[in-house]
Amino acid sequence: MRWLLLKDLQILRRSPLLVGVLIGYSIVVSLVAGAALSSGPSKPTVAFANLVPREKSQVALGGRQVDATKYAGKLFAKVQPIRVKTRAEAIAKVRSGEALGALVVPADVTDKLQGTLGLSGAGRPTVEVYFNADNPLKRQFVQDTIDSTLADANQAISAEVLREAARYLNIIVAGGKVALPIVGSVDILGLRNAQTIIDAARAGLPANAPERAALAQVSRFARLAADNLDLSKPILASISSPVRVQEHVVAGSKSSLSAFAAEAAVIGSMMFVALLLAAGMLALEREENAFGRLIRGLVTRTALVAEKVTLAALAAFVLTTVMLGILGGLLGLDFARSPLWLVVLALGSLAFGAMGVAIGGATREVRSASLAAFVVSLPVAALALVPSGAVASGLYDLIRVVSAAFPFRPGMQALDAAISGGELLVPLAHLAALALVFSALARLSLRRFA
């Protein structure tokens, strides 16, 4: 077997263009696919036009002046802003494709916000959003990002308003100073102080004074009002964020988006290299008419299968180890887990190699073997990457069953577990089982190969 393996390596060494195209193609396609799967742009570029005059950027909230522009910072947390001066400029950026969307804050927004806070009925403040709709996916991504950032800004403003409302409530209950427009600073007695005064006045009245009953009613009202308004403060606080979120990962990947992209790229490259190489090199034995000569006692069919699986697995393992090493360095993956990576890469390469030999045995010629390997690999990868919830549950179950018959999905699961933690033994056992099954199929296919 080792002489055949050396012979194949020698043939590959003499076909640098073919090997270069195979490796280059596999890496480029897989990296691009991985990047495409894991993103929209992480921070979409958005043109931002703030038309509010500088002198109008303040909003009076209670007795305080709040700078509304500080809420713009919320908008920039999730987008890459291109600052422009006019609405037309913002729209032009979107039209030209320089920006995926545009956010325009009209000049009257602080006036309307002030009116809303003062309950003057001036109408709700509105910001304008423009999208580039050339790609529905991209549009949806930008729209979601802007909606979410606006929701953050709205929440920040409402939290500020609620804080001020709570302060007012506190003054109404306990008394204190409040600054009012025009009037200036005003002392507020407060319900509790009012109750104290009423109780004192009531105590000074004769026992049979007719005012005592009325004053008792007022005192009880002041106490009840103070107690209930006190209780309403935590309710107000909860309004600013009525629902808390507690996140749990029940099943699936704990990986970051970039780690997921790296995993997809590595397994994709493994698949292309192992399938194409195994299928092509087995078919070459027949195309060169050497198969008949080999199997008449020089090499058993089983040894030939083992040699081709080893060759393809070796090439895929070396390539993906280098690839994952580089990607791991760039993405800051935990290299302490690298022994697990190597186990996954070795088993995954063997499984894909065996599958490639089975394809080569079924197709017999190099060109048709390569075409078949290529044609098979695309749906295998695509099916494995269909997320749950993307299709109807019955169809998803079918997809899971079909993709479990090929090494891509267990390869992704195993590499994900090796990189980010999680159940590793099951996908590894799955890969080992697939390697054995495809090797057996490859051996069967050689019965009528000559």
Add this chain to the structure above:
Amino acid sequence: MTSVASAPVALTADGVSKAYGDRRALQGVSFSAHRGERIAIIGPNGAGKTTLLQILAGSLKPSGGSVSLEGGEIGWVPQQPALYSKLSVAENLRLFARLERCPDVEATVERMLDQTGLRDRARDETGSLSGGNRQRVNVAIGLLAEPSVLLLDEPTSSLDPRQRERLWVFVSGLAEAGTAVVYATHNVAEAERFADRVLVLADGELLFSGSPRELERTVGGDAEAPDFESAFVRFLHDRGH
């Protein structure tokens, strides 16, 4: 003929049959090849010549019957050169010498380079060789294990007349040295010139085993068939083929 017929038997096929589903490619073919004997298997297309050689070579399992080799090895030269075109002549010979487990690989390669006259092309990739030279390497690989029986399937089909002549001189030299040579050919004239015995196969049946002269006599000699090719065609015609 007489001398080789009395030589020890090198290979025996006994009732060899091969069926592909309902189609019977070979039906109970039996014959023996003696050391130093040259046997040509002739017959129309689809007669089962290649199937018989593949079974004798061990690259195809018979459905029935058996093949026995009386010591030594079988060398196999398929119709299409079975070589790796990206490897050089010497590398091909070295690879197959290793797979044949030749005791001294380098000495064997050197010997075959001399025998085939390809020493000056030893470093050339076989993909760059002419059809004739590729066939010489193909034959050389069949001879690596110094076989007692050499099987050749249409060995001259891709060669020009000069190359054909050189090949037969070479093969005849092997036979004189004691190698039993069994070959299939469509070229009836080659069978007449370079065979001690011909086996006529048609539809998987062995119809005749004997010398070319005996075949001519079977159909009535010069009166019925002026040459061997005519005798062969007449023979097949008389038996419904």
